[in-house]
Amino acid sequence: MTEKLNQILNEAKAEIAKAKSMLKLNEIRAFYTGKKSPLAEMMKNIASLTIEEKKTLGSASNKVKQEIELAISQKRNELENEEINAKLNAEAIDVTLPGYDLKNGSIHPINKVIEELEDIFIGMGYKIAEGPEVEIDVFNFEMLNVPKGHPARDMQDSFYINDNVLMRTQTSPVQVRTLLEANGKPVKIVCPGKVYRRDDDDATHSHQFMQLEGLVVDKNITMSDLKGTLSMLMKKMFGSERKIRFKPSYFPFTEPSVEVDVSCFKCGGKGCPMCKHTGWIEVLGAGMVHPNVLKGVGYDPNVWRGFAFGVGIERVTMLKYGIDDIRNFYTNDSRFLKQFEGER
Amino acid sequence: MIVSYNWLKELVKLNVPAEKLAEEMSLYSVEVESFKKLISATNLVVGYIKDIKEHENSDHLHVCQVNFGGYDLQIVCGAPNVAKGQKVIVAMPGATLPGGTIKKSVIRGVESNGMICSLQELGLEAKYVPLKFANGIYVLGDDAKVGSNALEYLCLDDYVIELGLTPNRMDLLSMKGVANDIKAMYNSELIDLDYTLHEVAKKTSDEIDVELATRNCYSYYARVVEDVTIKESPMFIKARLIASGIRPINNVVDITNYILMLFGQPLHSFDKDKLGHKIVVRRAEDGEQTITLDDITRTLNHSDIVITDGKKPVCIAGVMGSSNTEVSESTKNIVLESAVFRPLSIRKTSSRLGLRSEASIRYERGVDLNQSLDAINYACYLLEKYADGKVLKGYVHKGIEHVEDKEIIISEDYVASRLGIIIPESKIVSILQSLGFGVSLDKHNIIVKVPNRRLDISIKEDLLEEIARINGYDKLEETFPVTNTIGALTAIQHARRQARHTLSTLGFNEVVTYSLVSLNKAKMFTLKEDEENEVIVLNHPMSEDHMALRQSLLPSLIEVVRYHLARKMTDNMFYEIGKKYYQVKEETYEENLLSGIVTGATFKTLWQEPTKQVDFFIVKGLLDKLFRTLKITVKYLPFLDVPSELHPRRSAKIICNDKVIGFVGALHPKFAKTAEVSDSYVFEIFLDKVLQEEIPTTIYKAIPKVPAVERDLALVIDVKQNVGDIVEAIKKSDKMITNVDVFDLYMGDKLPENKKSVAIRITLSSDETLTEDIISSKIKRLLKTLEYRFNATLRS
Missing domain, CATH: 3.30.56.10 (Phenylalanyl-tRNA Synthetase; Chain B, domain 1)
Structure with a gap:
């Protein structure tokens, strides 16, 4: 009997192994596990056996049945895998072909730098102020301590619209506007924006360019605060190793006035062509707000004081990215712009 | 300087x-x-030409035997003016000149040990070289010591x-x-000028009379020097003028320039025999004329100051002398002027006449009249010494004689509170004294007397700067303002940034272009409703291309595209955030715009499918994404009364809360042709109007528990019927309708003429299960409304 069982098992296994398709496998399964399977047939003829023998045979037969079913399920897995693999092979693609050209776009480098500067100052508690580009002479000059006939007006020949209105030559009139609006309260702002001067456009001049003005007015602002603030700015912009230095200068609306140098970020201050072998690069102008400016907007200079600074955005951007011609910013060649793709 | x-x-x-x-x-x-x-040239020695012979193999070269004291050298020289007995500048072998290094050499068979030099060969600009040596070597004076450093003799070793x-x-x-x-x-010491003037008995006041007829002349000193000999200046005067960038001319002119550089006091010299005995300083008559030293006839006006001889101008004060009293080779007697004028007056005159001189630059900024007398006296001393002049006794002066020191009071506390560092009082005092200021102490006050030569110092803050810089800005600490404020972008600034980042993410390149454009461009793309807005025009533009302020960013964006097309870059997506400017009744306005342009292929699928060229709906889709980011809902309406630059049938007004907030459309083909661009789609959004809209806070709605149901309708409508209106009406018809999509549009044979079919997918969702009955009744009702409002029928 046992021999008979083994024979059935071996025959079944051989047939399963030979099966090439799921259909065939299903047939085999039906044949060996159905009601008329060889096992079932065999079990019909066991009446003559003892109870003990019946038990033994029953359990042996079940075991064989289980083994057959296991073999079938293994074979089914095998066949399924083969089928899927064949399908996958048929679906092969060349992953090195280019993807859809969903353009990246870019933010103009000038605005990138403005956003960067804004964020540095927002982090230090500054608000972003704005003002008109078509400005009145009173705000652009007079209230900034530059009366008519003042020699400083020579420094920045202007585009006038009429005797009293001009294209602002600096973002500084926003100082006046902000202080007038703040009406006697402390002020801590930066103001980015376009300014205009009568310059012929060349590699280093542009009749339109961008500045970022900074202004802090309170009762106990010191020049050391100015130095600390600008030092932080330069470290954030050009690296934590940077140092700054002040040099005497002149702006009508600040006193004292200074020119600010940052230690060269290319050579670290040793001297290289970028810093003209001085180790320092001139980046911005700054100073303590002139008492006449404070007086003009109703702040008593004996009580209030402040500092102000102005950054030339193009200059900083050119330094940061190594750009050698300011006209690149306004020609907007996409081969230039695309170099500033991405957000980091 | x-x-x-x-x-x-x-x-x-x-x-x-x-x-x-x-x-x-x-x-x-x-x-x-x-x-x-x-002078960067090195190794220049004074040599004496002992002997000279013609070069045997040349018609212009000379062979010189040059003595250097202890030894002689043979040097070949080609200069036409080289001669025996001259003392000359020799660049010795090894010398570096701007033109190269000098080496021992053989010139046409003759040994040459150096080069006899012209001043130009030393690197001196030609304008400083005396005319007689312009085309040859420079010949030194007899007093030059043979074998010594030639630059030292020339006083050019500087x-x-x-x-x-x-x-x-x-x-x-x-x-x-x-x-x-x-x-x-x-903290060093000054060295005083040490000189004695030898005046003759004859008195200046007998020879010249000065009258000030205008308050624009603050002070006027005159002195007379007689019997001067006009000749070359001594070497040191010439050298110093050259170092200062001034061309030496003759001793009298050079001495006035020398004084100008030394004291900052401009002097003027008149030929006394041409001037006469009288000087009247007055304002010019309108239209009065005089010929200046440069031989140009100048027409004057009332704001100019003139020096006159009582009748006619002899000098435009502080700017330039007239030729009628010019000092020339034959001048014998001179009148010297040392005056101070009102800075603004000189500034006006010099800028109007376009004459900026070393003198006018100083007058414009302010000259210290306390030094005027010292300056004229020292000039007389030099004229006596180097022009053999006889200086007449005394001087004539009119106007202010002396300006008192300014008093400014500061304190140690004041300095500390402004600089943020403590500079001890004693240090402050020593800094101020080193600057030549008078200092006295009164309790905690530092009383400072500032002399008139520091016209720039008038308030405490000016002194603060002096103290801070001399003390050293490196001594400042690095601290932060104690002002505590909260920094943040305003909602509008934040939205503007979001717009920028969204468009850049969508594939646009941001540009920045000029606000000043041509008048023609400044008028482009203006809406009919803005017709009364006037262009703002500069009163003195630098060029026609930049003479007016733009009212739209699009002309500049189109120019950027034209630039790219001209360089064979056909697929372009640009945008700019910038301002438009205009005026209404003299009042100027500025508004923020966000504008863009798209040409060519927007999304290249390259090897897979045909490239998708830009069309209206691509741009509209991009804008929709932008508006969704900004959380604003817009409608697009046909824009028929377009500006002439736009395609009237392919443009839309963008509406938000019943206001026009911008437009989008194709360029008018005629305009595109003249602008030299291909088919382009543009948009301009009036950013201020958009961003001012209040954005309601998002209120959470529970997610429907039951899946949404979709129904497709094919509607037949009039060809001219806008699909947008129908979509809008469906959306508004029932709260359960959460989405409406248009997924097909058909026009053609299978429909009656003037009809089109539009396929619409409606999404309904609800918290309760939507039974077929509910849905059918809703659709039925909807169809009725659509039929009633739009004459829409279900396509059978």
């Missing part, structure tokens, strides 16, 4: 090498623009420091002023 290092050393005790001085002046005094050796003067530091427009600042920098 160009400063001679040698000259400086005669005015202040100075142990600092020139290069270090230049470096430190930048930190403590004023910006240094350049520093260099006046360094020059060019200062980048700011408008306030008029005191640094003189050597004495610079010496003063350097004295303070190094």
